[in-house]
Amino acid sequence: MLQVSCGGCALLLGPSVRSSQLCYVGRGWRTASTACKHARDTGSLPWEGVVGLEVHAQINSASKLFSSSQVKFAAPPNSTVSFFDASLPGTLPTLNKRCIEAAVMTGLALNCAINKKSLFDRKHYFYADLPAGYQITQQRLPIAVNGLLTYRYPTGKKWSDMVTKCVRIKQIQLEQDSGKSLHDDFMRQTLIDLNRAEGQLRVDANISVHHPGEPYGVRTEVKNINSARFLARAIDYEIKRQTDILNNGGIVQNETRAFDYKLGATIPMRDKEGKQDYRFMPEPNLPPLILYDSKTLPRNIDAGQVINIDLIKEMLPELPNITRERLVEEYGILPEHSFVLVNEDGLKEYFEAVVKMTTADPKKIIGWVIKNLLGYLRQENLTIKQSLITPSALAELVTLLENKVISSSAAQQVFQELCKGGNKTPTLIVKEKKLGLLDSEQLEGICQKIVDEHDEEVAAIRKGNLKVMNKLIGLVQKASKGRTDPALAKTILEKKLQL
């Protein structure tokens, strides 16, 4: 979940083993076993990457974690800074209730054990954007520990090739963010903005390689990765780099590295050389944070001063994996479709709204929502909310199709018309454009004409080649400009050919 934010960060750590999805792992030792002694000594065991992620996520709160100044994206420099944020002497931290609740909720969502007593610590380092010289965090006893996140991801090109994996969550902690530094190399100076609100997700990855079953190898830390794609590339690169070093008899250095997305490589970070010693110490200005549940809730206490874990549990929204399961079960859609519905913000709600407004089978609606609607939105670079096609319009269109008022090709034409905007309902479009299906009387004439003009095909059908019938139906469809019910056309043609 997601530097430089509101001064309120939920942070979680999850060590996981990446192996199967990384082709380098195997390839690394194979090339090396012919080339170097080290690889032969260690046998033909493949190297396996071990990855731990430190994920910094900004909490969506009005004010900062430890001060009452505003959290605002792209605010003018230093405009949302309180005396505490500027580390003026004599100022003290006051913990934000919303941030505690967000951390607890995150912990619950990730199946963590919530610590009813957690502590705050000071982590010291010198940097111009950290005027106090320390950051308040939770190192010894964080707010939540020992979580588990189960996820599925595709292994092949096909959506249906999915594997289920688990990632363990070591801890979730509340952490104050530093300010933002802008480096001016030309003037040899650093500009400091203490607002702390960037609103982004930032990940540090700890990576090492080892032979399965053996102790973990020396790890490196790749800092400040800001996208999932770069994270994957940084991890893949680092596993390959370390594997190559080890295969060549080298030693992996315990160091901090940065990912250079232009090079597609990790490089040592110059400005944080040597061993980091953060000199952790208990934060003397904040007593332990005590959380309650409905059983332990003290009486006669100001409601603003207590956090009830049970109440937060009740407020927890339906979690994505539950939503996906429910969608598959309730609507009979494919699991891969449930991923698309959940991953696209607002698409699930859109789909469910359409389902409620029509009697058509949800399995038929899903295609319209995922293929047609999402395709159109992607092409026009629009969000679900910006869609010109309302759920009710799509529901009406699907109903027209379901009731055989229009053919599926006519439905596509109506959809294209809806994409152009305007207030016309599908029914009105069908009426104006005369897209409604032809009745048997109208179809009769067209079928007769097709039969008359295609002697060869008619002869072939009469000889028993019934596949040719589809060609005739296609011709009828074309002649009627897509307003033919294929089943009806087939019945009429069969009658005419006296089959």
Place this chain on the structure above:
Amino acid sequence: MWVQKTIAKCWRTAGFTRFLSSQSKVPQNPTWRIEPETEAQDSHVTPELIDHLERLALVDFRNQEGVQRLQSAVNFANQLHHVNTDGIEPLDSVLEDRALYIRGDEVTSGNCSEILLQKAKSVVEDYFVAPPGNIPLPQKENEYLSTKGEDI
């Protein structure tokens, strides 16, 4: 004004201080004795450690005397290890039994960049100006240290 002066005078008089001490819960004399310094207690401050500490704290011990002061401070602090703390929970703060005050998520401060920026020596377009980011300190020859690598 005169009240303040009188109080100050009282404070200075030994008798008053003694009166306060006798009321205090802090024992008049130490209840345990510091072991005399022994050779074994002597922690070894290596040039590498000095270098590391100077980098961490961004301080300069400057000369042999400064390093000796550090050495004796370390030795003094090391005596704490003689206190028997078996089975005693560490005390983070004397306030640790107090409830942590929880603030509602409301914006009540900020918007004072002018006041804050006034305190800075150098400002550019409402940014504080700092020297360029962490530049590794040059590996200096600590000429005030005796032969490199040897303990002091």
